[in-house]
Each structure stands twice: as C-alpha cells, then as structure tokens.
Amino acid sequence: MSSSKSSSGQHQLRVGDSPLVKGLLIGITLLLTAILLVVPLIAIFQQAFVEGAAHYFNSLVEADTLHAIGLTLVVAALTVPINLVFGVMLAWAVTRFEFPGRKILMTLMDIPFAVSPVVAGLLYLLLYGNNGWIGSWLYDQDIQLMFAWPGIVMVTVFVTCPFVARELIPLMQQQGREDEEAAVILGASGWQLFRRVTLPNIKWALIYGVILTNARAVGEFGAVSVVSGNIRGETNTLPLHVQLQYEDYQAAAAFASASLLAMIALLTLLLKAFIEWRQERSLKIEAEKERQVTQ
Amino acid sequence: MSILIENISKHFGQFQALSPLSLDINEGEMIGLLGPSGSGKTTLLRIIAGLEGTDTGRIKFGDRDVTNLHVRDRRVGFVFQNYALFRHMTVADNVAFGLEVLPRKERPSPTEIKTRVMHLLEMVQLEHLANRFPSQLSGGQKQRIALARALATQPEVLLLDEPFGALDAKVRKELRRWLRGLHDELGFTSVFVTHDQEEALELSDRVVVMSNGHIEQIDQPGALYASPNSRFVFDFLGNANVFDGKVENGKWHNQQANIVLPEGAEQKDGQLYIRSHEFFVSREPTAQANLPLRVIAINPIGAEVRLELTPIDWQSNDVWEIDLPHKAFDKNCFEKGQTLYVTPKAGYFFANDAQKPTLLSWEK
Numbered sequence: 001m002s003s004s005k006s007s008s009g010q011h012q013l014r015v016g017d018s019p020l021v022k023g024l025l026i027g028i029t030l031l032l033t034a035i036l037l038v039v040p041l042i043a044i045f046q047q048a049f050v051e052g053a054a055h056y057f058n059s060l061v062e063a064d065t066l067h068a069i070g071l072t073l074v075v076a077a078l079t080v081p082i083n084l085v086f087g088v089m090l091a092w093a094v095t096r097f098e099f100p101g102r103k104i105l106m107t108l109m110d111i112p113f114a115v116s117p118v119v120a121g122l123l124y125l126l127l128y129g130n131n132g133w134i135g136s137w138l139y140d141q142d143i144q145l146m147f148a149w150p151g152i153v154m155v156t157v158f159v160t161c162p163f164v165a166r167e168l169i170p171l172m173q174q175q176g177r178e179d180e181e182a183a184v185i186l187g188a189s190g191w192q193l194f195r196r197v198t199l200p201n202i203k204w205a206l207i208y209g210v211i212l213t214n215a216r217a218v219g220e221f222g223a224v225s226v227v228s229g230n231i232r233g234e235t236n237t238l239p240l241h242v243q244l245q246y247e248d249y250q251a252a253a254a255f256a257s258a259s260l261l262a263m264i265a266l267l268t269l270l271l272k273a274f275i276e277w278r279q280e281r282s283l284k285i286e287a288e289k290e291r292q293v294t295q
Numbered sequence: 296m297s298i299l300i301e302n303i304s305k306h307f308g309q310f311q312a313l314s315p316l317s318l319d320i321n322e323g324e325m326i327g328l329l330g331p332s333g334s335g336k337t338t339l340l341r342i343i344a345g346l347e348g349t350d351t352g353r354i355k356f357g358d359r360d361v362t363n364l365h366v367r368d369r370r371v372g373f374v375f376q377n378y379a380l381f382r383h384m385t386v387a388d389n390v391a392f393g394l395e396v397l398p399r400k401e402r403p404s405p406t407e408i409k410t411r412v413m414h415l416l417e418m419v420q421l422e423h424l425a426n427r428f429p430s431q432l433s434g435g436q437k438q439r440i441a442l443a444r445a446l447a448t449q450p451e452v453l454l455l456d457e458p459f460g461a462l463d464a465k466v467r468k469e470l471r472r473w474l475r476g477l478h479d480e481l482g483f484t485s486v487f488v489t490h491d492q493e494e495a496l497e498l499s500d501r502v503v504v505m506s507n508g509h510i511e512q513i514d515q516p517g518a519l520y521a522s523p524n525s526r527f528v529f530d531f532l533g534n535a536n537v538f539d540g541k542v543e544n545g546k547w548h549n550q551q552a553n554i555v556l557p558e559g560a561e562q563k564d565g566q567l568y569i570r571s572h573e574f575f576v577s578r579e580p581t582a583q584a585n586l587p588l589r590v591i592a593i594n595p596i597g598a599e600v601r602l603e604l605t606p607i608d609w610q611s612n613d614v615w616e617i618d619l620p621h622k623a624f625d626k627n628c629f630e631k632g633q634t635l636y637v638t639p640k641a642g643y644f645f646a647n648d649a650q651k652p653t654l655l656s657w658e659k
Contacts, residue, residue, distance in 0.1 A: 178379040181346055184366050185373045186393035187448065196396070200383040 044262050047255035059253035060260070064233045068241035069260065071149065072218055075237060079156045079217040080210055087164025087209060092198075094165075095172040096180075109166070112159050121226025124155050147229030152237060155223035160216045164209035171205045204279050208272065215268040219261060296451035296484055297322045298343065302352035305338055312338045314509045315351060322357075325478050325485045327499035329492060331531065335508040336488045337456055343486060344454050345369045356452060372445030372453040372483070376460055378437045380429035386440050387412050387425040393448040415443040418477070435466040442474070446481070453478075455487035459494065471498055492532050496520065504528050524651050529568050529643065536615045538567040538586070551608035554584045554639065557657045561646055568652065569642040571601070571618045576627065577636050583657055584638040588615060590631050600624040607634060 049056050059065065093099075094106055112120065128135040128145045138145060145151045183197045199206075221239040228235040236244065238261060245254035298320040305313040313335045320326050328336040341347040343354060345366035353362045361369050380389050390412045394403060403411065416422040419439040429437060438458065445453060458474070459467040475498055478485050489495050495502045496516040504511040504519070506527050512519060523529045538554060540547025541564045547554045554567065575581070588604035591614070595601075599618040606615070617637060629635060643652035 178375050182379040187367050188396040192396045197381055
C-alpha cells in the first residue's frame with residue numbers, strides 16, 4: 001500500500017531526504033553549535049559574575065581597565081575611517097578602471113586574511129621598530145611607532161583593511177558603471193557623482209563593511225600583542241588586558257572585561273542581522289511593486 | 296547642431312573596433328546606425344558622446360572641435376540601452392538631476408527646476424508618475440523617463456543606444472512614432488543605434504549601415520532599400536534569396552536549376568540576389584527559369600503569405616522565402632511538401648569579381 005503511494009509521486013523523496021539523515025544532520029549541527037558557541041558564551045557571563053555584580057562593576061571601573069577600554073575605542077575610531085576611505089578607493093579602482101596589475105591587486109587585497117596576524121605584527125616590528133629599516137630612521141627623528149598607540153593602529157588597519165573593499169567590489173561589479181556614465185553625461189562633477197549616485201547605490205554594503213571592520217578592530221589580539229609591548233595603563237587594549245588579568249589570577253575581572261568584548265560582538269551581530277533584514281525587505285518591496293506594475 | 300566625424304578610429308587591445316571612418320550629420324537630422332553586434336555602432340555612438348576616446352581623427356559639433364572635450368562638457372543627451380535610471384531617486388528627481396548638478400551660476404531656482412521637470416514629464420505624458428521610483432515603472436515608462444532626463448538640459452544632440460531593444464513589439468512601435476514626433480517638434484540632432492533594420496528604415500532620415508568597424512553604406516531609407524551597394528548590406532537588410540550561378544549558353548546554372556540571363560546582363564559567374572516579392576510562382580518551369588523548390592512552411596503575415604522553400608537538386612546556403620499576395624496564394628492552394636517553380640522578375644547581380652551589384656529586370 002505505502003509503496004504504491006510513494007510511486008504515485010505524493011511522497012517522492014529527494015536526494016538526502018531520508019528522515020534518518022535529516023534528523024542526524026540537524027541534531028549534530030545543533031549539538032556542535034551548543035558545545036562550541038552557546039555554552040562558552042554563557043560561561044563568559046557566568047564567570048564574570050561569579051564574585052557578584054558589585055565585584056563585576058568594580059573591576060570594570062578599575063583605572064587600567066578603563067584605560068584599556070578607552071584605548072580600544074580610540075584604535076577602532078581611527079581604524080574604521082581609514083579603512084572606510086581606503087576600501088572605497090580600492091573598490092572603485094578595481095571595478096571602474098582597467099590597469100596592469102589589477103588582478104594582482106585584487107589578490108593582494110586578501111593578504112591580511114590569509115596571513116596570521118602574529119606574522120603581520122612581526123613584520124611591522126621588523127620594519128618600524130627602533131632597529132627596523134624605516135623605524136631606525138624614524139627613531140633618529142624622535143618618532144616612535146612601535147610599543148605605542150600608533151603601532152597598534154597601524155597593525156589594526158592592516159588586519160582589517162579588506163573588509164570594506166570585499167563588501168563593495170561584488171556589488172559595484174554587478175551594478176556596472178552605466179549609472180555613473182549617465183550622471184557624468186548629465187554634467188555631474190566627480191564629487192557630485194560620488195555623493196549623489198555612487199554612495200546611495202553602495203550605502204548598505206558600506207555600512208555592513210564598517211560593522212565588520214569595527215568588530216575586528218575591537219577584538220584584534222595577535223598582531224596588536226606583538227607591537228603593543230603590553231605596558232599596563234598605556235598600550236594595553238581590551239583583548240590584551242583580558243589576558244593580562246587572567247595571568248594575574250584575576251579570573252573574574254578577566255571575564256568581566258571579556259564580557260564587554262562579547263557584548264560588542266553580540267551588538268555587531270544584531271546590527272548585521274538588522275541591515276540584512278532591511279536590505280531583504282527593500283528588495284522584497286521592489287519585487288512586490290514590480291509585480292503590481294506588470295499586472 | 297551638425298556633427299562632423301573625421302577619420303575616427305578605435306581599438307580595444309588587439310581588436311580594431313573602428314577602422315578610420317568619417318560621417319557628416321546635418322543639423323536636425325535623425326541618423327540610424329544599423330549593424331550586427333560587433334560592427335562598432337555602439338562604439339561610434341559612445342565616441343560621439345565622449346564616453347570613449349578615439350585613437351585618431353576629430354569630432355566637431357557645429358564649429359566647435361569637441362575631440363578632447365570631456366563628456367561632462369559636451370552637453371549631449373544620452374539614453375542608455377537599459378535606461379540607467381538612478382534607482383534611489385524618484386522619477387522627478389531623476390529628471391531634475393541634470394539641472395541640479397549645474398554650476399550654481401547656471402542652475403535654475405528650485406521652483407523653476409520643479410516647473411521644468413513637470414513640463415518634461417507632461418511632454419513624455421507621465422506627470423502622474425513623478426513620485427514613483429524607477430522599479431515601479433514598466434519598460435516603456437522607464438524609456439520615456441530616461442528620455443525626459445536626457446532632454447532636461449536641452450541638449451542639441453541626442454544619442455540613443457538601442458533605445459527600443461528591451462521592449463515588446465507593440466510598445467516599441469508606439470515609442471518609435473512618439474520619438475520621431477518629438478524629434479521633429481524640438482529639432483535636435485539625433486543619432487541612434489539599432490540592429491533592427493525595420494526600425495532603422497522607419498525612423499531615420501539617413502541610415503548608416505556598419506560592419507566590422509567600418510561604414511558599408513550611408514543612404515536615405517528608400518535609396519538604401521532600392522540600391523544596396525554591397526553583399527553585406529543586402530544580406531543584412533534581409534528578405535533576399537541568393538542564387539549562385541555559373542554562366543553557360545546564356546543561362547546561369549546551379550546543378551539542375553537555371554535562370555536565363557536578361558538583356559544587358561554581363562556574361563559572368565556570380566550571385567543573383569532576388570527579393571522575396573520579386574517572383575512569379577508556377578507548377579511548371581517557365582521559358583525564363585527552372586528553379587524547383589519544395590514548400591516547407593506556409594506563414595500568413597499580414598497582407599501576404601510567406602512560403603519557406605528548400606531547393607530541389609540545386610544548392611543554396613539559406614532557406615528561400617517568397618511572399619505572395621493572399622489572392623495568388625489562394626488561387627494556387629499550395630501545401631507543405633509540394634514542389635513548385637519560381638521565376639524572378641527583377642534582381643541584383645554581383646559578379647564574382649565585383650563589389651557592387653547591377654540591377655537586372657526580366658520584364659520589358
């Protein structure tokens with residue numbers, strides 16, 4: 001009976017549709033997500049509050065912690081605009097112009113993703129440290145980049161530089177240059193073209209790229225730890241501070257600082273989801289309007 | 296404004312997109328650039344607009360040499376194939392764009408811009424859509440808004456890239472008539488690109504036929520149709536059947552088929568181009584021609600019936616098409632699979648060694 005039913009096409013199974021496979025895959029995925037992602041996240045907050053809420057807030061307003069928070073925010077506030085401008089320029093250059101080395105540039109752009117951040121930090125140390133190629137000259141001019149906040153900003157810029165460009169390039173390639181050509185024919189200057197045509201077209205992708213850049217700039221550990229010198233209250237960013245506190249056997253304080261980073265991460269994800277939802281909604285509205293017009 | 300194009304050439308890498316070519320366009324004229332894809336027609340249009348540079352040559356608008364003038368300063372109107380409307384602006388803002396980016400000194404006041412935009416929207420009969428976004432418009436509406444936007448700055452030259460390419464047949468016909476009316480009323484000089492011969496012949500004052508980066512022929516539509524001057528133009532304008540013949544005893548032969556040479560024809564081998572309506576059709580060969588063909592399709596098209604035919608015991612590269620008035624068709628009641636004989640009344644002969652055709656007629 002049942003076999004005749006399935007052959008009639010009512011319950012034709014597609015490939016991989018067997019209930020066993022389906023259940024197993026979903027089950028394992030959920031289990032791994034819980035073990036690897038959810039439990040540690042909850043643990044951070046649980047550990048942060050293990051000595052009570054008062055202790056939690058006290059450890060956050062400790063001078064060194066406040067300084068680490070401040071430095072982290074300053075680094076992010078400098079990194080994000082730098083990479084915003086650089087990313088837009090890079091995306092514009094590779095999508096709007098043909099030039100020798102364009103393909104190579106698009107590959108080089110991903111180096112910060114491909115290379116370990118520690119290696120990036122070491123390279124900057126080698127170049128800009130007091131004994132480095134450029135650094136020794138700078139030292140003679142009385143400029144110190146490494147083991148100071150400028151070095152931290154430099155490596156953070158390096159590590160986060162692809163995010164904006166990578167969001168923009170596919171979008172700008174897909175949109176093509178016709179809109180821009182139309183604007184220029186109509187008499188728009190370069191700045192008018194960018195502000196009134198290009199920018200509105202790439203707005204959401206740009207915001208998305210900025211959010212990712214910011215998240216990474218705040219959380220970067222490896223490269224920063226190499227060039228910062230870990231001077232407490234001076235060159236310690238929040239991620240470095242977490243490690244320092246933990247090594248000082250101040251576990252609860254370390255987790256309190258870590259919880260701040262976790263909250264920034266959660267906030268970033270929320271923003272990301274919100275923007276994706278906005279984009280999807282505007283697409284849906286457009287499709288709906290188009291459908292109404294054709295009817 | 297007249298447009299003078301002198302010895303313009305262009306290559307992209309190894310590809311020669313335009314061989315040096317020259318073209319004079321008179322003030323107020325409507326010129327159609329007609330050719331297959333890759334013929335260089337769009338490149339030529341983009342060079343006139345200033346979107347592409349040239350390797351050699353000059354372009355003049357009236358007395359003004361614009362060869363090295365930036366796109367922005369050429370002040371031409373341009374309508375893109377896919378309209379290129381700004382998707383984040385309303386229809387009114389799209390149309391106003393060209394006015395709003397004018398330097399402050401030349402820019403009209405906001406109220407004046409508003410009045411002019413509404414006037415332009417009235418002109419394209421879409422004033423009720425002023426606050427819509429481009430995604431809410433149909434293809435034909437987008438096309439008209441793109442036109443209104445291009446005309447907002449009152450350019451003296453209007454360039455259109457495949458303006459009706461993406462529209463369905465009925466809308467296309469309407470818009471064509473409407474564009475022609477607008478052109479005649481406002482008196483700008485227009486150049487449009489198309490691969491549709493019907494569109495080029497119907498809309499243009501003169502048609503420029505292009506292939507492989509050079510101009511094949513420039514003529515008024517009537518003259519172009521009456522005397523195509525190359526094999527390419529003949530092939531591209533279509534509706535011609537080709538008989539490839541070797542001359543012998545006063546006849547062109549192709550295997551079992553033959554056509555008697557008319558008076559005054561050169562005794563040479565070559566190709567005879569015969570238009571689809573220049574035939575008699577009969578059930579037996581005639582004294583003038585023996586061209587057996589088999590009917591493979593019968594399509595009633597408007598005032599005529601089109602027969603598609605394949606040669607019997609002779610060679611032709613393409614299916615032959617013959618148009619008959621309904622009366623002649625009804626009298627003969629042809630059916631699919633039937634054999635029939637055709638006799639040309641007039642045709643164009645390209646001798647194998649000749650570039651240009653001679654007009655032949657079998658009728659006295």
